[in-house]
Amino acid sequence: MNKTVLVKENFNKKQFDEIITSNGLKENYEYSKRFYQEMKNTDDNTERLIYQLFGDITSYHLDLDSKGIPYGPYLITKDRRSPSIEDLNEEELSFLDDIIEEITNSEIKARVADVLWIRKRNYQKAMIACNAYLQAYYQMVKPESWNSSTQRLERAVQLSKLFRKGKAKENILEALDKEIEKYSNEKKSLFLHHLVELMLKIQKSNFTKYAEILKKTAQSLEKEKDWRLSGEYWNLCSECYRYDKNLVERDQAKEAYGNTYIMLAYEAIHNNDTPIYAVASVHLNNAIEIYRRIETARDIVKKLHIEMLEYQKKAVKQMQKIEISNIDISKITQDVIAEVKEKSFREKLFILSTHWTTLDIKAIEEQARKSLKENVLDRFLPTVKVNSEGKNIHKSSSAYFHDQESAEFKEALKDEMHKQSQIYRQMAVQAMICPIQEQIRSEHFFMLRDLLFLVVNNPFIPEGREQIYAEGLLAGLRGDFLISTHLLIPQLENSIRYILANEGEIVSTLNSEGIQEEKNLNTLLYNPKLKNLLGDTIVFDLQGLLVEKSGHNTRNLVSHGLYNYNEFLSVPTIYTWWIIFKICCVCQYSLFK
Template sequence: MTHSWPSVLAQLNIPNIIGDGFSALAFGPLIDRLKQAEADEDEDIQLVCRILACAAILHFHPDSEKTPYGSPTDNVRNRLFDRGQMTAEASTVFSAVAEHVEHSSLQARANDLLWVFAKDHAAGQRAVQHYLDVANQAKDSEEWVRDIDALVRAANLSLSLGRGAVERATVTAALEKHAQDPRLGTTWAAARLMEMLLERGAGEPVTYSVIATQYAQAAQDAQHWHLAHHYWIIASKWHSRADNTAARNAARIDAAEMRVADGETALQGGGKKLYAASWIETAIRELRGIPGTKERVRALRLQLIDLQADSVEEFGTISVPLGEEHFRNVLELARKQVKADDPTDAVIKLGRVATEQSVGALRKAAEEELSAPSLRSLFSTKYVDGMGRMKASTGTSDEARIDELMRQRQTLTHQTFAFPFLYEARTALLDEHIIHRDHLMPLLDGNPFIPAGHSYAILLGLEAGLRGDFITAASLLTPKFETLLRHILEHSDVITTSLAADGVQDSIELNRLLREDEFLEPLRRWLGEDFVFELQGLLVSRYGYNFRNDLAHGLVPDSLAQRIGELIWHAALRIVCLPIPPNASKVEETLTTPQNS
């Protein structure tokens, strides 16, 4: 088909359709015009409208030098492309539009697409000039801030073309022209331009440090704390370029104080203490290492401790609607599991119950969640101890994230299965039997997994747990896990002490025993992979309860000790009741739970 592009484009009158700019907003009017062309059976108009509509919905990232329109996989369904390459029809239409349509925004975009996807160098050069035209036309109007994307794209595009001089002069001129505009002090526009100058080593440092300080102060006066923080940081970078260390540190201090102001303003407005604490904590991190801030950091630390302690009361609960049938099944299974004529046998049966979910199932669910995009993945998670202090945050590597998600599901299993099961099993056992110490002694006497001299404390802990005093049980039993696991490892001829050069031998502590492969492998052979994973979450994992470490440092409040102490008690009982076949099937697999469904 032979196209007379000047007449086709004149007939279409694109500027009248899309208005002053070219963006995703142009999609609707172009589709309306496409429908009209289909009714008129005008194939030329249809082609142009279809191509331009497809271009309008490309995600435009002006700050990205390499992928301003996303990766090839992002555009796999866009009809502009065929197997990652721009189609001949699209290239023809963009070339015609770039040549024959007097519309700076559209010409810039058409030439830009020809450069990015067809590697037309001349088109890329034309795109730079058209983008600069858009910015220059807009900077004398009310739309300059909105159209800063054009200037940013011109800068990045000219770099990829090897034309830095025009970009540098234009960015500098645009910023200087608007340096006194008070509106820019409360927008992110100048921040973007300044960051570009800093990245390229452009701009006069003293001049721009003054401008950045003015913007920071304007945003601060307007209580736009995030924006003010950003400009203070930019000001500190300009001071660094000017070798003014004192001014740089002062700007960094001002930036940190914006974090404090953010938290305090939230509190004054009735906001949560947890939110305020997070900003105080951020301010402390930013102040560290700045000379002369030691006393300020100390004051903020005291404020943070008070806020964290008070914030614990703000934590809510998440309800999991499992239904009555699920819990009826759990309770029925618990009663059956401990049914025995002899009290000692009943306790042993409870000690042979594995309440955790399998590691394989947890990992599979975590990997599926990690691979599936969700709104939740956009936010980080903070884990706090009983005093409201952060003990961990969202993992950065995939493996750390998988471990985090596995621990979250492990905790959910405790809520939906372990806690109700153990409560009902213990209650049924006590309803059926009157348990004395004499009934527990056979579990301890001659037990090869309990080292000499430790039986009595374990006995007292197990007894306390049976009567529901899990604070006492946890206090007595938690320190014993290191001894019990070390004793188990010694049965496998694993050395559990270190030998220093001077001959001093130290026992290897629990964190290493439950984290390092040389200890984990033999423990898994004795206890099973799933139970070892359970012990990690209970005792030493920051994504789990980290109970042993928090208890040792006095960070566990009574309410948490009573709650988690039930799991600690049962874990100790399970070790006392060894041997448990490592690959024994889990009792919860007989139920239909959300995790297994």
């Protein structure tokens, strides 16, 4: 049987246009459905190949945050995936190159030209894609539902950066400038905000006029007491002033940004039947982080810090203790999947961070004492822990001591508590963390930008580390714990140094030669002040998870290259991702609203 070869003459433009004709421009995934349907309906083998080719191309997912190829399969399961850009062969690419000028639909033309640019590195196709994306944006744009249209505009911006100068880049700059002017009074969404963000990605000067537009919008939103949205506009306003080195105006915008969090804290106290002090303290924490970055705002920081401490004390009194007994893992898994199903992406993240509490130290200590009492042999003989190669890596103390106040008994009790904690973590991973992650991946396509709200202005994350945290959280949420572990553990160590240093703690050592070395997690996690900052349970959990030899000791094993590939898919690395994710979320809970 002869193989069908696609050539330009096989392309029936009239028939192609009839398939995609509709009221208004549709998104590629809508066209993909139509092409696949036509593929099923036709008996002509050549037509079937053409419809399948266009069905495949229009099905690709566009990931604008990707550092490599921005297109990938829209669906990936354990044993299969949908079509992807690397599947295209030379014959198909040649066919697309021959017919690109025949395609008049801007959405499909932009996609085909973009695919040809990525696979063949033809700059002419990048220029065609750039112009087609711009046309698609104009045909789709609606300020009230702007996400789809601005994705096309953003991809055009990305492609225009290939050209240092020339018509393509000039067209984009001119288009963005006109759109910002056109929608300068648009304040019901982040549409205007996103347009200015795109301008920041392609141009690095002359931003004062955009800052003034953002300032006007932020002030208007403040009059309506929309503190969340006005805060977003003040933050970008300060960035625009920074690009133009207008430092006084930048700090004024930052102060206004910080004030939006103070007002949100005020609302949490005064606009509810019962004051919600936990939410108010989170807002004040965010405000403090912003004001700390303004040199002239030290007095404001001190005042807000005192107020936040007062709110935190009141928040503790409002908290309730939750006890769980007779846990049925299968029932928990069923319940949690039912709870997150069809919820929004952010709602799922919120549930993932809150559904399972961290360790109950008192319950674990009680269980450890009971275990030591019942397991008589363990009380007499020390327990030896071995690694995957059979090497002895830890030897726990014998618990056979009548004096339970002795150092030896306390050491044995601590070892047993860390052993018990491992069971708890395994339950958390199997019953809750992995099932929710899988549900998120099955229902949502998410990118790096979708997690930035967790890390920006987060009091736990030092300035300049936000992108690293976001990359690590994204990798773990996608199931790549090899990447998440290597990114997040060092950043956690740095963050703990950061919050301890902010409390006046010394986080470095001085050796006999006068060399200063930063303290690592093996020391930092035992600083008494840390329990005041993160809480007893999280600190104990981190100790057993990351540095205790009787626990998982993940930090030290990973740092010394003692994990093989499969061990990065195990309970310790998954739980490490989750607890760091939880800490990030705790500081930003108010943003889930």
